[in-house]
Amino acid sequence: MNILVLPAHYYLSDKYGTEPSWGVEIVNRLGEKGHKVFAVAGVAELSKPLHPNVQLHTLYAGPRSRNTLVELWRKVRFSLACWTIGRRILSQHPIDVIHHIAPVSPNSFNLLAAFSRSDIPFIMGPAMLPSRTFSRYELAAWLGTKANFLSQVGEGLLAMSATPCSWLFRRTISNCDRFVCATEGALRYYERYMDKGRMAAVPVGIDVGKFHPPSRRERRTLIILAVAYLTRRKGIDLLLKALAQVRITYPRVRLVVAGDGPERDPLEGLASQLGLQAVVRFLGHIEHRSIGGYYRKADIFCSPTLYEPFGQTILEAMASGLPVVASRVGAIPDLVTEDLGILFTKGDVRELAGALETLIGDEQKRVEMGKKARQRAESHYDWSQVVDRYLAIYQSTMRTA
DSSP states (O other): OEEEEEEEEEEEESSSSSHHHHHHHHHHHHHHTTOEEEEEEEEEEOSSOOOTTEEEEESSOSSOOSOHHHHHHHHHHHHHHHHHHHHHHHHHSOOSEEEEOSOOOTTOOOGGGGOOBTTBOEEEEEEOOOOSOOOHHHHHHHHTSOOOHHHHHHHHHHHHTHHHHHHHHHHHHHHOSEEEESSHHHHHHHTTTSOGGGEEEOOOOBOGGGOOOOOOOOOSOEEEEEEOOOSGGGOHHHHHHHHHHHHHHOTTEEEEEEBOOTTHHHHHHHHHHTTOTTTEEEEEOOOHHHHHHHHHHOSEEEEOOSOOSSOHHHHHHHHTTOOEEEESOTTHHHHOOTTTEEEEOTTOHHHHHHHHHHHHTOHHHHHHHHHHHHHHHHHHOBHHHHHHHHHHHHHHHHHHO
């Protein structure tokens, strides 16, 4: 099968384990399964070459620009250039399926949204629940730059672009042969835009082999781990306040926070105000290839986010055999069932503290949940299985085209 992945993502990277890595994982596994893949990206930062069956086309050489304005223009230009690159590939190679992997939602700006060919099946996904907030900090992270005046201006421009973005999205839906959602919750959300018969739910995957269950050695402390880009939306301040309550009963609990961001200094200040500076460790940015070691040393994973379109770090924690405590928001209830962890009402510090205390005080419950979380990751979220499901969608769509 010849597959055009247009685009795989604007920024294609295997360094972070987040959205830019999804395209890498999908095209590599398609190549491993013997399919010829033509993938399009704006910028690619890869630690190792893609599979020989994958032909990658990039618009820009080198890494993303650190200049907000330059990078924003690059993204707009990339959306336009995809038309030219896609048509060139289509004219030179017989293509069986077009797969649009890059994020698309009613509030995302994507000029490629209307790209399709009536004679070639057009697949989109994985689509997540749309983010309800897109602050200057999320914009800066999306661009790979720092939050500044330009990102503040961009925040306002994005709010103004809601109408044209919605029009592009609806045009996308009308041209799409199959729209793939990352969770059942996302599928229910997007049913308002298209016929359910053209939709499917296929989760985002994880390379389960890169993560390992924790070593159950005896130690004096119990470690809670949080992994997040440190913005207000991630709710780490709530976790610190909950920890202050938890330590009254369980003084040997420790918190490790992996990740950097604009809220790091305020969070470190809050930890000091709460008297937690000796029991909270802020690691800063950790390379994704090294993050597995921190999961393996932890006992509980916590995601107190105020909103979450998907939750990749939760999958990593599950693959690492950790029980999960997380906010009952966004896509998280689709990932964390009651046998894998405990969900709490977003923003409720007392309920968060209670959920943590339940697991801290019950080692058997932690171990059982951790084992089931690992099993769930192996049976539902391994990338090889996810790509098999995409291949089944390709083939069924080709038969009906």
